[in-house]
Amino acid sequence: MKLAQITAYLESLAPLAYQEDYDNAGLIVGHPDMDVSQALISLDCTEAVVDEAIATRCQVIISHHPIVFRGLKKFNGKTYVERVVEKAIRHNIAIYAIHTNLDNIMTGVNQKICDTLGLKNCRVLAPKHNLLKKLVTFVPQSHAEAVRVALFAAGAGHIGNYSETSFNSDGTGTFKGNEHTNPYVGEPGKRHSESEVRVETIYPAILESKVLMALVLAHPYEEVAYDMYNLTNPNQQVGAGMIGELENGMSEESFLYHIKEKMHCHVIRHTAHTGKHVKKVAVCGGAGGFLLKQAIAAGADVFITADYKYHEFFDADGKLMIADIGHFESEQFTQQLLYEIITKKFSNFAVRLTEVNTNPVKYFI
Incomplete structure (x- = not known):
């Protein structure tokens, strides 16, 4: 099929108009009229992922994070971004990113986190106006x-x-x-x-x-x-983060074990226990610290996100527990989400999940 058939469908679910101003979602490398027979799905588009696409004869890489965020002025292979783009062009491989537009829809990244954790009665935490x-x-x-x-x-x-x-x-x-x-x-x-x-x-x-x-x-x-x-x-179906409820509440310590098991975390950085019985949980895949006030206002007992800085942990102020599980860990199931979305619509189109672990953060345990 044509690449445009896939990208048009993805954008009908997660319109590019819903991405944040700083983002660069959409078709980054390639032409809409390209013929494609199989896609490789990954969280990030790295050199190793492009090599995997070449080896498996995938004509398009669909990633969550865009490889290009800012304008490129030179293509001499000096940076990993330039090398990825150069290699993809040389091998006629398209690169498509579906980032904050997928974050901001009701059935997107954050709903996948909620489903993984078993949260019910979910709604958008910060609806867009x-x-x-x-x-x-x-x-x-x-x-x-x-x-x-x-x-x-x-x-x-x-x-x-x-x-x-x-x-x-x-x-x-x-x-x-x-x-x-x-x-x-x-x-x-x-x-x-x-x-x-x-x-x-x-x-x-x-x-x-x-x-x-x-x-x-x-x-x-x-x-x-x-x-x-x-x-x-506000459009209640579009916005950042989500909040939901556990069917059966649990202690903070038990819930941290629950997060670690379900989200496959090596480590969780968190604020002090508040003594609350955890029932209501706010989530935001990736760097979601900007939603702390909304999580508190919504009555969340725990706020799960990533990329918290030292001084930002103080902002919890005993009102809830912040659980920083890591950027990759919070969004890793986005790959399965994209696989499910594409295969459900295009049953005869070959889709592969990357075997490359693109997490740049390593843990010494």
């Missing part, structure tokens, strides 16, 4: 239901766990077409009054073109009247 818009349109009563159905099918009307949400009010619309019109109702040159329904619904901004196309195709009028509003409401 300014991702939603509201559409208002005016439809003759005879076509109101058809327009609603079309808008919902295009992705409008989702609020949390509810779908097909809208508000509808009856009113009267007026219009007068000139000599160049062919109105659905009324006559050119005469003002017409029509019983209409004002239909209001919400939609993700990234789906705007799709929603508007659905509106135009389902609406009977030559000229479709509609309004669009930017909303500051």
Whole structure:
């Protein structure tokens, strides 16, 4: 198949618009029209991973972390980033990264951590704002239901766990077409009054073109009247971190053993015990220290993340336990997540999990 078929599907689940400003997710090396028959999945794209792709004849590497974060000015093999990119280009291997956009969706990296730990009733810890818009349109009563159905099918009307949400009010619309019109109702040159329904619904901004196309195709009028509003409401399905609950609470010490077993940790750096019975747990794959205030506000007993600095541990202030399990350890199951996503959609496409341990941190035990 074409590489674009795979990347388009991944981006339909984790849109590039959901990545953080500093990120560089997407197609880094390669062309969308490349023919690909198998992919290699890894957390990081290192030289060893490229060598593995060459040896196993994989035409694309799909990694969580982008190999290129900043602009490259020279390609002389001086850095590992340059060497990876050079080797991939020489061997016609595409490199695709799905990073913070996969972190920020409800079914992404953090949900995988929650599932691994057995957390239930999970929700996004810090939902993103300014991702939603509201559409208002005016439809003759005879076509109101058809327009609603079309808008919902295009992705409008989702609020949390509810779908097909809208508000509808009856009113009267007026219009007068000139000599160049062919109105659905009324006559050119005469003002017409029509019983209409004002239909209001919400939609993700990234789906705007799709929603508007659905509106135009389902609406009977030559000229479709509609309004669009930017909303500051948080999108509860998109954002950083997650919080969930253990089905059966446990002591802090028992929970640390639970983390170590389930997340395959060599070591856990953590703050002092608070004496709490652990029930509610916040998680963030990778460096999630920026979410500490949200974890405390949400009532978490433990906050699991990585890359905490010495002085940042003091910020827990006895309100919860911070458990730093390591960056690689917190995100390692992202590889299985991507494998499941791709193989479920493309059953005849060969997908391999890397056999290279890309964790740059080693432990002397």
